Amino acid sequence: MKTIIEPFKIKMVEQLRFTTVEERKQLLEAAYYNPFLLRSDDVLIDLLTDSGTTAMSAKQWSALIDGDEAYAGSRSYYKFEDAVKDITGFKHVIPTHQGRAAEKIIFSILGQEGKIIPNNTHFDTTRANIEVSGAEAVDLPLGIKPEVLADFKGNMDTEALAELIKRVGRENIPVIMLTVTNNTGGGQPVSMANIRAVSEIARANGIPFYLDACRFAENAMFIKLREPGYADVPVKKIAQEMFSYADGCTMSAKKDGLVNTGGFLAMNDDALAMNSRNVLIVTEGFTTYGGLARRDLEAIARGLVEVLEEPYLEYRLRSVQYLGDALEAQGVPIMRPTGGHAVYLDAKRFASHLPQEQYPGQSIVCALYEHGGIRSVEIGSVMFGKYDTRGALIPSQMELVRLAIPRRVYTQSHIDYVAEVVCEVFAKREALPGMRITYEAPVLRHFTAHFERIAG
Numbered sequence: 001m002k003t004i005i006e007p008f009k010i011k012m013v014e015q016l017r018f019t020t021v022e023e024r025k026q027l028l029e030a031a032y033y034n035p036f037l038l039r040s041d042d043v044l045i046d047l048l049t050d051s052g053t054t055a056m057s058a059k060q061w062s063a064l065i066d067g068d069e070a071y072a073g074s075r076s077y078y079k080f081e082d083a084v085k086d087i088t089g090f091k092h093v094i095p096t097h098q099g100r101a102a103e104k105i106i107f108s109i110l111g112q113e114g115k116i117i118p119n120n121t122h123f124d125t126t127r128a129n130i131e132v133s134g135a136e137a138v139d140l141p142l143g144i145k146p147e148v149l150a151d152f153k154g155n156m157d158t159e160a161l162a163e164l165i166k167r168v169g170r171e172n173i174p175v176i177m178l179t180v181t182n183n184t185g186g187g188q189p190v191s192m193a194n195i196r197a198v199s200e201i202a203r204a205n206g207i208p209f210y211l212d213a214c215r216f217a218e219n220a221m222f223i224k225l226r227e228p229g230y231a232d233v234p235v236k237k238i239a240q241e242m243f244s245y246a247d248g249c250t251m252s253a254k255k256d257g258l259v260n261t262g263g264f265l266a267m268n269d270d271a272l273a274m275n276s277r278n279v280l281i282v283t284e285g286f287t288t289y290g291g292l293a294r295r296d297l298e299a300i301a302r303g304l305v306e307v308l309e310e311p312y313l314e315y316r317l318r319s320v321q322y323l324g325d326a327l328e329a330q331g332v333p334i335m336r337p338t339g340g341h342a343v344y345l346d347a348k349r350f351a352s353h354l355p356q357e358q359y360p361g362q363s364i365v366c367a368l369y370e371h372g373g374i375r376s377v378e379i380g381s382v383m384f385g386k387y388d389t390r391g392a393l394i395p396s397q398m399e400l401v402r403l404a405i406p407r408r409v410y411t412q413s414h415i416d417y418v419a420e421v422v423c424e425v426f427a428k429r430e431a432l433p434g435m436r437i438t439y440e441a442p443v444l445r446h447f448t449a450h451f452e453r454i455a456g
């Protein structure tokens with residue numbers, strides 16, 4: 001059969017609340033044109049993030065009831081630990097309340113002024129946790145343009161990595177990270193060959209190598225579909241091979257853990273694990289729960305099984321591609337090919353009349369909400385822009401709008417509606433106004449910034 005269907009049926013529903021364009025105009029203004037500040041009840045289709053927005057399965061919900069809420073040594077912890085070890089093979093598994101807590105722990109130990117931490121592309125919280133430690137976060141993407149098709153656009157530039165190590169000295173690089181899939185780089189996958197190559201460089205220089213594994217299962221499925229030699233390998237085996245080249249990982253289970261909250265830090269290094277657990281106890285909780293309810297660990301253990309089921313992954317990647325195809329068919333500029341968890345609009349080409357200083361991505365994000373009640377997020381100069389010493393914006397390399405697809409939540413007709421709204425906004429793109437920031441926080445400003453529309 002050509003049709004790839006949702007490999008589940010729906011047994012519980014949540015009502016959507018409809019609003020009018022007039023209402024949304026007011027709501028958007030009251031939220032300072034920052035959809036992070038909207039109430040979700042005022043959003044019709046919420047594509048802000050795929051993080052923690054998963055619909056859990058009946059088996060996960062029933063596992064929650066079986067959770068053992070013991071403070072120490074909970075049975076639920078051991079189930080979780082077994083599930084993580086089964087896939088990653090790492091010796092130490094440290095639960096955290098979400099991915100950034102794992103980042104905070106490891107970078108507070110490894111990062112300090114003068115240290116440099118490379119990645120294909122750092123996710124915003126990863127970069128922030130590194131910078132807070134005093135270290136420098138360096139991105140080494142391949143830098144393939146959004147409109148160019150390639151199988152593994154998430155890859156790290158390994159020549160640039162070798163170059164960086166030579167230039168700054170291996171003693172100044174406490175860890176090399178690789179994000180699979182490359183979220184900030186468009187949800188694009190990293191090939192097994194690239195993981196192996198980065199691992200070889202890391203080992204040759206005696207530098208630990210960690211995966212930012214948030215979307216390891218989607219990445220593994222892309223390897224199966226696209227990389228020679230993997231078509232007949234079970235996706236779980238592919239995932240296991242990916243982890244076998246690394247010394248540890250940080251993980252947000254809110255993505256490929258198929259849960260609403262949770263994460264972990266895992267590693268082979270005994271001394272680092274001991275240090276990490278000490279930080280965990282001070283800041284998160286005891287080693288067998290790390291800031292989570294024990295029942296949450298049950299849901300993660302089950303989620304890690306379900307996420308590697310191939311009908312699920314086939315549906316997942318296909319349903320994201322479905323939206324990308326619908327937009328491309330109407331000439332909407334998107335990042336090609338579509339990534340694992342999201343479709344990225346190329347805001348530079350979409351709103352080509354707006355200079356980067358006027359945040360074209362933010363303008364599109366606002367228009368999608370106003371026109372159709374769709375919430376999305378800018379991934380461009382609002383998120384990554386910096387200022388030079390004279391206060392002029394140093395813009396981000398790319399201006400993207402991310403339409404992230406929550407896992408197992410929306411049906412095909414929801415997605416058809418999204419495509420229709422995006423196409424209508426695109427048809428009237430010349431009317432998109434520029435945006436200006438009126439308030440911003442010193443770090444991660446996109447979450448709380450205020451904007452206004454530039455009259456024109």
Ligand SMILES: *Cc1c(COP(=O)(O)O)cnc(C)c1O
Pocket residue numbers: 051098099100101123125126179183212214251252253254255262263
């Ligand atoms: C979401 C995410 C994180 C942070 O995880 P949280 O659970 O949101 O704290 C880190 N890296 C990547 C690639 C992510 O997508």
